[in-house]
Amino acid sequence: MLVLDGLSKRYGDIYAVADVSLEIPAGGFVGIIGRSGAGKSTLLRMVNRLAEPSAGRILVDGQDVTRLAGRRLHCWRADCAMIFQQFNLVGRLDVLTNVLLGRLQRTPGWRSLLKLWTHEEKAVALSALDQFDIAQVAAQRADSLSGGQQQRVAIARALVQEPRIILADEPIASLDPRNTKTVMDALLRINKHYGITVLCNLHSLDIARLYCDRLVGMAAGRVVFDGAPEALTDTVARDLYGLEAGEVMDAGPAPDTLPAALPQPVLA
Amino acid sequence: MLVLDGLSKRYGDIYAVADVSLEIPAGGFVGIIGRSGAGKSTLLRMVNRLAEPSAGRILVDGQDVTRLAGRRLHCWRADCAMIFQQFNLVGRLDVLTNVLLGRLQRTPGWRSLLKLWTHEEKAVALSALDQFDIAQVAAQRADSLSGGQQQRVAIARALVQEPRIILADEPIASLDPRNTKTVMDALLRINKHYGITVLCNLHSLDIARLYCDRLVGMAAGRVVFDGAPEALTDTVARDLYGLEAGEVMDAGPAPDTLPAALPQPVLA
């Protein structure tokens, strides 16, 4: 059970997240949707304490995560894997090492510091990479990969962490349909098999509807929708994204109808 | 008329792009699709000479772009605006200045180097930002923006360039549905109204089908499909992405049917 209680984050005068309260039972697959800049990334970053909340508490099974420090904070972070929107790989290390960083909490310090991973660990990391079709680039430097490859490395890293919660910040933004499916399937599988909670920022409503048990809609830092995917009617979605009535979700109007609907261009 | 003639790019032993030949008439809206790592980004980067082709030529209206240098190369680059997958903004400059960089070719050097933009230039840049709903962050530093905001800044920069060709590398990867629509509509508008050629890497087949006149499918650096969107049948698409028969495009299977269809799990 993950409880967010009145969580806020302020940058200067702007509230990136404002007074968010949520209860997320263990084993849920929660999609967080909302416009760009709504505060979705900031919310996830607060859950694993990469951003310090300006106000509010985060409770996990009754324990206050906002109070953790030192070794117990590291353990909590290892328990909730984060997949970053911008991947946050270490560009100058090779891909396999990047994935193995997910094992830091489970490896004695001296061994990891010398990069002396066991065969067992390397095998796990490689099979995670293999699962996403990128085992062949394991020895390359992370910053020489294509965008989608980097994103998959980040996901593999999160999986080898063996977390209790996964926080995924647009994990499929740079992926093609096939990889989108592979990644979402993997998240769904570990969610269903092991009851691991997944919190996932998503831009594609179709994907969100397909995979999530529950959707949370954010706007300007606040929660404005919270319910089952079915409850997210087109009207609600239009409100959330500020779309005009009649506009189709996840797609623009058919090309031939479009030019008429254009705003007035100024020609010069 | 943009002609790619036997274009290749090699990194070490790997061909990122291998022997690509294409003819793109002026005013086309071409979508480039393909799996992650297929070489889409590399292809676009070669067109505006950010990556030097290992072999082949690029002809624009009969002129060989691969031979350009100095001032004429800069003019060519100003003529073909690029929207990068990773945005490539100057993080330490404010948003408006980032957009105004699109005007470099049109501003006398001494004025731009001193950042002395005219009122008119700023007005254009602000309008472009406003079109994508981010005029309010104009004074913020680019690296403090959310992912989607950065992407829109990059698009605004491309538009103020008044290009003849737009090269867009996954311009909507980090965008929510509404912004996706805004951006694709804007690209479509300038394509239709002004006959500006658009080359656009896309991951979403639905979007690609909706907006593009023509689709080019790439796999392992080669062109494996080239035709009208209608010609991209599910069978062809499945081949392109290596999906299994029966799998729906742009979405995973419904959650309840899923666990059965899992690939071999690494998780045991």
Added chain:
Amino acid sequence: QDWKAKYPELVFALIPEENASGVTNRWTPFAEYLSKELGTKVTLRLANDYAAIIEGQRAGNIHIAYYGPASYARAAMTGVKTEPFAIEVNQDGTKGYHSVFYVRKDSPFQKVDDLKGKNLGLVDPNSTSGNNVPRYALSKMNIDPEKFFGKVVYTGSHENAVIALQQGTVDVAANWWNDENESSLRRMERKGMAKYDDYRIIFVSDLIVNSPFAYLSDLPDDLKAKIRTAFFKFAADKDAFNQIYEGKRQPWQPVDHSAYLPVVELIKFVDELRKQKRS
């Protein structure tokens, strides 16, 4: 006078003496006095390295310079057109100081000859009293230090030489010595770093001529005369003069190049040593 137009500013440059502090404060009044007396601006410059003063005088930028004896000789030998006109005089009327060899008091050594195979501590290759004079003196005794002594080490400073002796790194150390009351060892004793009576002097060198004041040779004669007059007039004023030297010196006396011929000899000897090194 036409030289006033030609020399709107005269530069008077000093090197800090090896063994005194507060040089600027002590000399500033004198520079002001010179300005008044000569009727032209006199700028006081203190340079930490005499090479800079030699170069400056060579370029004609320094009109009056206070040199050490060896640095004056070096300037004269390398073709700087400079002329000494006044010399410092010690309290007891002598015009020089000495280089000495110290040994530890409890050691058996009584003269240099006893030290065969022992270690000699010099100061640094540029030091007059800590290197050049001792070597010159040894060569007069027909001693080649490199062969005679077990090891010859440069200790880096006069104080370091004493410390090295104290610690037994060397058995004999060269050092400067004015008289019973003024030497680096006395100074260290005052700081509590060493005891004067723990050491014995086994050799005292010939007199090393004191520091001269020298002006550019091609200054106009009347200007030179005026400078000389100003200097000696000042030296006659006991109070002002004692402020510069804290009462440790008698008034300056006139001097000319001939007084420095022995030092030039010494410098020539030092240059010879360099030529020997090559063979």
Added chain:
Amino acid sequence: MAPSITRLSDTQLDAMMRAYDGAIAAKRRQTILGFAILAVAVAIAAQVGEVDLGKFGANLHRFGDYVGRLAHLDSGAIVLSDVGEWFWGLRRWLWLLGETLLIAYMGTLMGALGGFMLCFFAARNLMGSAVVRFATKRFLEVCRTVPEMVFALIFVIAFGLGPVPGVLALAVHSTGALGKLFCEVVENIDMRPVDGVKANGGSWVEVVRFAALPQVLSNFASYALLRFEVNVRGAAVMGFVGAGGIGQDLIEAIRKFYYSDVSALLVLIVGTVMVIDLATERLRHALLGLERA
């Protein structure tokens, strides 16, 4: 006017323009104020520094005087005419150079290790505790502010004459200098990998090892090698502790006006500097592009 952009009306723009200009103005004012202060400071400094451009221009031709003298042997011939005579002390000098390199190496290595261990504690973006940061910074300042000479003297009294006190003085000073430079490199790193490793549950040491270190290694190497170079040239301390070295021979030659020796030694030292610089370049590129393929 860009055709593809719908220009907003001036009334709409007005508010935005004002908001933007307002936000920028604050920063611009700060910048202008900064430059104004700097200009005043420079003007005052020029006064104190007795800057006299007229004299500079009039006498600039003398720039070559000294250099010209360096190019001649005692006999008056140009140095290149008799290279054997010019480099008469080559064997001794090479020996000294080797010794100096060894001393500088020891001092730099110890200093670099010291600076390396301390810099992460002084970096604002990695060390949360202000107390630790403050203490580390002040310690580094003491290390580099107390003159090498003073350390040398202390170490001479403690350890006796010879290279040892020199090496230690160099090490202490290098620790202070490198610690500060390293610390600023660390403060400049990209923080995303840091977030990444933190999110994996990495401890502080692991964050440093896996997120910071790969980003800073090339810079560290180049600073350390620059320091090495400085230490090779740093004659003063070595002379002071009686360890000699090539630098002291150079100073001696300068002070005794053995012009051709000065130029010969300079050639050796400049050559050494070039070799070190080339090595730095290779090392840095290797670290920057570590298996880029």
Added chain:
Amino acid sequence: MARRPRLSADPTAAAARHPALFRRVTRARIATVLVIAAMLGLFALGIVVLEFDGRRFVQGLFRLGEFVVFMVPPSTGNWATFMIYLHALAETVAIALLGTLLAAVPAIAVGFLAAENVVPQFVIHFLSRRFLDTVRGVDELIWALIWVNVVGLGPFAGVLAVASANFGAFGKLFSEAIEAADPRPVEGVASAGGGRLAAIRFGLWPQVAPVIASQVLYYFESNTRSATIIGIVGAGGIGLHLAEQIRTLEFQHVSALVLMILATVAVIDWLSTLLRFSIIGRRETVG
């Protein structure tokens, strides 16, 4: 809460498929070990050649304490001396400021010339780097003598000597900072049709400015505290007093002077932090 997933995989199968990744002995690892061994070997050689003596070292450590006693309490004797020192310090700061700036401005230009990612022509950046090496290799004392020839003794010669001695180091450091910059913003500017100047101004400059600022400030600090060169050319300054007091063994003065310089250095350091963080922006720290 939830069951924890257990990951497991068959190492032998994985090793069979990716033998290169499972090799314990790799080229990189051998190289690392060899380099470290060589460095340690050289260090050991140094210990032998330079006659490090462990016993004396330990004894010496005890004697260190005695010495410090000479230095306390720090004192300048009287107020007048203190004011003189303060004045000399101000003078030194002024000269160091001017010298550092005078070195930095041309060094920025040469730094760009010497950076491989700005000037790809090998000859140009090779020559500019060797030029910088030469400037750096020439001893400070020689620079001082050269400038004394031109402008005579005095602070101006000090400014010029400081500038020439720093120029070589700046050029090298700047060019290396430029080479280490992130290429993506530069690509962004180039793709918008910016010329080389624009790419430097907008793509590189914002990235390297904080690095350059911190290096300039560091050298400013360094020139202030080790101002021997200023003393050599007769510009006075705190360095001269310090050298004098060390030579005459006035240790209380030495420690007082050091404290004064320390305070100045701390102020410069504080300014430097302020300036740098106003350029890079503040960021949260690792908790």
